[in-house]
Amino acid sequence: MKHLYIHIPFCHRRCSYCDFNSYANVDDRIDAYVTALCAELAMLATSVIPTPPVSTEAAALRPTIFFGGGTPTMLTLDQIERILVAASQIVPLADAEISCEANPGTLLAPDYLRGLCQLGVNRLSLGVQSLHNPTLRILGRIHNAEEAQQSYLQARAAGFESINLDFIFGLPGQTLEDWEQTLAAITVWQPDHLALYSLILEEQTPLYAQVTAGRVRLPDDDRSATMYEMALEHLAANGYLQYEISNFARTSAAGPLPSHACQHNLAYWLNSDYLAAGAGAYGHITTPHDRHRYANRLTIDGYLAALAAAQRPVAEIIPLTPADLCAETMMMGLRLNMGVGAAHFAARCGMALATVYGGEIANLVALGLLEQDAERVWLTPRGRMIGNQVFQHFL
Numbered sequence: 001m002k003h004l005y006i007h008i009p010f011c012h013r014r015c016s017y018c019d020f021n022s023y024a025n026v027d028d029r030i031d032a033y034v035t036a037l038c039a040e041l042a043m044l045a046t047s048v049i050p051t052p053p054v055s056t057e058a059a060a061l062r063p064t065i066f067f068g069g070g071t072p073t074m075l076t077l078d079q080i081e082r083i084l085v086a087a088s089q090i091v092p093l094a095d096a097e098i099s100c101e102a103n104p105g106t107l108l109a110p111d112y113l114r115g116l117c118q119l120g121v122n123r124l125s126l127g128v129q130s131l132h133n134p135t136l137r138i139l140g141r142i143h144n145a146e147e148a149q150q151s152y153l154q155a156r157a158a159g160f161e162s163i164n165l166d167f168i169f170g171l172p173g174q175t176l177e178d179w180e181q182t183l184a185a186i187t188v189w190q191p192d193h194l195a196l197y198s199l200i201l202e203e204q205t206p207l208y209a210q211v212t213a214g215r216v217r218l219p220d221d222d223r224s225a226t227m228y229e230m231a232l233e234h235l236a237a238n239g240y241l242q243y244e245i246s247n248f249a250r251t252s253a254a255g256p257l258p259s260h261a262c263q264h265n266l267a268y269w270l271n272s273d274y275l276a277a278g279a280g281a282y283g284h285i286t287t288p289h290d291r292h293r294y295a296n297r298l299t300i301d302g303y304l305a306a307l308a309a310a311q312r313p314v315a316e317i318i319p320l321t322p323a324d325l326c327a328e329t330m331m332m333g334l335r336l337n338m339g340v341g342a343a344h345f346a347a348r349c350g351m352a353l354a355t356v357y358g359g360e361i362a363n364l365v366a367l368g369l370l371e372q373d374a375e376r377v378w379l380t381p382r383g384r385m386i387g388n389q390v391f392q393h394f395l
């Protein structure tokens with residue numbers, strides 16, 4: 001298998017907006033979790049997975065391993081090394097993009113960052129979220145803007161091949177001026193890659209309760225849309241190529257994909273297969289006879305119990321029909337600025353794009369939401385603003 005996601009469900013403190021599968025104040029479980037993760041990876045390595053059909057675009061991707069969370073940088077270097085040794089039985093490490101998410105509040109020491117690089121982690125993704133200290137406090141982040149910058153500079157000095165910064169817009173109390181200042185500062189830092197997410201108000205979060213009780217106000221949709229447009233303009237003017245709805249990267253190569261594009265996320269957007277390990281992780285497998293997604297057990301206890309019993313920690317197998325595969329190939333691929341190639345669609349789905357979606361595409365082109373040529377179909381800038389509504393047409 002070429003792509004592997006590894007979930008690390010630990011955080012120092014839960015942020016008020018986040019509903020990712022992660023837990024605070026259970027640090028005493030980390031080592032047992034790492035042992036279980038290595039056991040799961042060993043099981044995945046021995047399961048027979050025939051090579052899935054891939055398009056030329058998907059075949060061009062490097063192998064990838066992505067440590068996501070939670071906060072993977074709560075692990076020691078020894079623990080990360082143990083996981084990488086187990087992962088290397090699944091994904092060849094040579095030439096792999098190995099990404100690790102990090103919270104700048106874990107106060108990444110220079111030795112730790114250099115150690116990560118020496119282990120082969122070559123892409124660091126720092127969750128900065130905002131450079132406005134009052135907003136960071138409302139969000140429950142464990143760092144301020146200055147500490148985030150310090151972590152970024154230390155990561156730079158450690159020598160990572162690529163550094164991504166995550167930011168969120170549409171945050172509580174955030175003004176257009178705050179966002180303009182944040183954008184100006186980001187481009188001075190010159191990260192290789194930027195992910196700018198529009199805040200999703202998730203129901204089960206403390207922020208949701210605060211907003212619905214009227215204690216915290218969010219910018220309205222128009223203001224958030226203006227923030228997105230400001231980002232598009234500012235980043236384009238400063239040498240960042242947008243290649244996905246929320247993702248931007250510096251590039252030294254001509255072509256639709258910037259040289260610092262995230263290979264692992266590209267595998268998702270090209271609807272490639274991938275394995276996933278860890279509590280609550282999702283994997284995606286397609287062979288001519290078996291197409292499914294699997295979801296691992298969500299809780300740390302449930303996950304540890306399955307592996308203690310020498311069983312795969314899978315909670316659910318979700319079968320995928322050929323129609324699901326077509327719909328997902330469109331919905332994921334249209335997130336990319338380069339859109340979906342007819343050859344890619346045919347290689348992935350075994351059917352011609354025009355046969356499956358000719359009618360929908362013609363309607364959306366007439367509405368000014370899609371554009372197409374003989375080889376590809378992609379979202380117009382207006383389509384990108386309401387991407388989720390466009391995607392519904394392919395369900």
Ligand SMILES: C[S@@+](CC[C@H](N)C(=O)[O-])C[C@H]1O[C@@H](n2cnc3c(N)ncnc32)[C@H](O)[C@@H]1O
Binds near residue numbers: 068069101128200201
């Ligand atoms: C697993 S976290 C990143 C690493 C690390 N845990 C951290 O927060 O610094 C992945 C990213 O998802 C984004 N995110 C999480 N919850 C979100 C929400 N409700 N709306 C928009 N973006 C969100 C944040 O930008 C976050 O950095």
Ligand code: SF4
Binds near residue numbers: 013018019069070071
């Ligand atoms: S945003 Fe990151 S640090 Fe905050 S709770 Fe979510 S995973 Fe943990």
